Amino acid sequence: MTGSLESRVLALLTEVAPDVDAALVLPDVDFREQFDFDSMDVYNFAVAIHRALGIDVPERDYRELSSLSRCVAYLERARIARTSSSST
């Protein structure tokens, strides 16, 4: 499950920043350090996540989108939270 979420996130990442090579992304290093990510990239990334995964990341949580592993962990939690809230 995590694997498929990770590959989807990577796909969104390369959509936002076409010059990023998905195979070379270091999971624990900040996107900002790796690819000069800036606030516009984070904005685009959040928009893409909302569109593709249906997860609305509030602005105060944007820092959770700063690296691949952090992002995947955050989205995993968000998905579980959503599933459990909808099942009750």
Place this chain on the structure above:
Amino acid sequence: MSEARTTTTYREALREALRAALRADERVFLMGEDVGRYGGSFAVSKGLLAEFGEERVRDTPLSESAFVGAGIGAALGGLRPIVEIMTCNFSLLALDQILNNAATLCHMSGGQFPVPLVIRMSTGAGRQLAAQHSHSFEGWYAHIPGLRILAPATLADARGMLGSALHCPDPVLIFEHIALLTLEGELAAEAGDVDIRHAAVRRTGRDITVVTYGASLHKCLEAASELGREGIELEVIDLRTLRPLDDETIMGSVRRTHRLLVVDEGWRSGSLAAEVGMRAVEQAFFELDAPIARVCTEEVPVPYPRHLEDAALPSVARIAAEARRLVSRVP
């Protein structure tokens, strides 16, 4: 393998060319003012009358139009006439024959009547012959389609161009520079016909292409030696054939050096130098790294006094100064 060489002069080489042509082909004959008994105004044909007789070396009346016209007729009739005109200013008296008959008949007859005529004339200044006998009209003639214009600047070309011209089906005008007649040097004993289609690179160099012809060639080579000691390398091209121009050799050089200096004893306005420069703009514009420059004769009737004549003509000093300017750098 050592070639047998003889020491000779430009004048002797011209004479040797005439002698060889008269020997090689019965149809060849020489005519002009004083070419027989007097031996030619510049002594080029001295001795040929005795050797070949009055049929083959013919003195003519003082009428350029008549004897050039006769030459055209003889060429049309199957002979191979060599017409000598004393100096190129006198050729103007035969201009109608040259321009309207010699140059046109082959074309107007759909190739039926080629005019294999050779006209030799002296050209150039530098011998204190004053304004009426110091012209360089080869550039004018190079304007005319239907003619081939040659300008021998070396002993080998003085010796070889006539024979090649006689093999050419078109009228050929050979401009022999009076300042070169006494030029001395070595020539291969078996020297003969030369290529008359291509320019020759007389000295290679990477900094400036210098295009010239005739007597100016030697001034350019002298300037090139002088500048070589300063580390400026001139590539000196001798046009040899002024019409048709060998664009390929000129542009090939300009593409290497990216700079062009044209040295021409004609007056600057509307000169052959202008034509060469314009062709470089048309064909090698994007190769040029400096403005094209020219050294030509000052736009005055060529003066008689020695110091004024020298000042009017292209000189080694002017050529060298212009070349230095082209490669100069502002700090």
Place this chain on the structure above:
Amino acid sequence: MSRELRLPSLGADMDAGTLVEWRVRPGSRVRKGEVMALVETDKGIIDLECFEDSTVERLLVEPGTRVAVGTALALLAGEAAPATQVGSGAEVTAPAVRASPAARVRARVLGVALEGLAGTGLGGAVTLEDVERVARTAAAVPVAGKAAGLRAAIAAAMSRSKREIPHYYVQLTIDFGPAAAWLGAYNAHRPPLERLLPAVLLLKATATAAREFPAFNGFYTAQGFESAAVVNLGVAIALRGGGVVAPALLDADRKPLAQLMPELQGLVERARRGHLRSGEAASATLTVTSLGEEGADAVLPVIHPPQVAMIGFGSVLERPWVVDGRIEVRPVLGASLAADHRVTDGRQGAQFLARIRDGLSKPEAL
């Protein structure tokens, strides 16, 4: 009534471009703003837009051809007289660089910008040797082809700026508290797509102030300064892997924030794809640079000629701030102005910055 579509100067440092592709054919009807052709420049591929409704009569230049600025590219038929883009930089042509033809060709091949090069040839012309010397120096720093061209273009424009423009600087620290609070509230109940970035507030505040201070908004040319009728706000956009371009948000002072945000997003995307539109590539009348995310306190910008001013914003940082005689922790922002002393003085500069501050203090009015 046919007229010519000419290659506009898409930057003060551009004197030629390569026509990459035609997007229209003879007979095509094109509307104002429609893309007619793609042109490659140092800033990447630029979409050449039609300046008014017309019909294409004839295409004059083949794809792949390198042409000088001002060259007629196509013949158009239409009603009105040839229009120039109002207030755009397109009609501001760079002063001719004196360079030999061979040097120009070599510069193109090597990706060297001629603008700003010191020529050592006759009449001070840039020669082959000058270009090759610069290329050798540039080659010492390994930069990829495109990036080298862009780097050279930046070098030329900035060198010209520092050579010609007497810069002066004014700085002001701004309390960003009100703006941050307003922005937080605005974004909180909106989906990601509709949220605003702080940059949009900074741009809008600057554009609004520029309308009131026309002496900072316009071009300085050989004829002197002329203020622009519109505010086309240049945005310095850093490219990944180095380099910066500053295309314009057109009429930034007149557009609501909700419209500026997607326009900014599109501008950044096109800039990073190397695919700007001709109307935005060189029409900036005033430029903003924001280094906020790098943690810098402030930035002292270099004006992009022929503009006469540039606004720089540093990071929003929490700092002690005196409010009513007490010290509070507030998010503050270092704003700076670099301006052309030939046109304005420090006092006006300070007033201009203060006006931007006032705008940010009432974000709801932006």
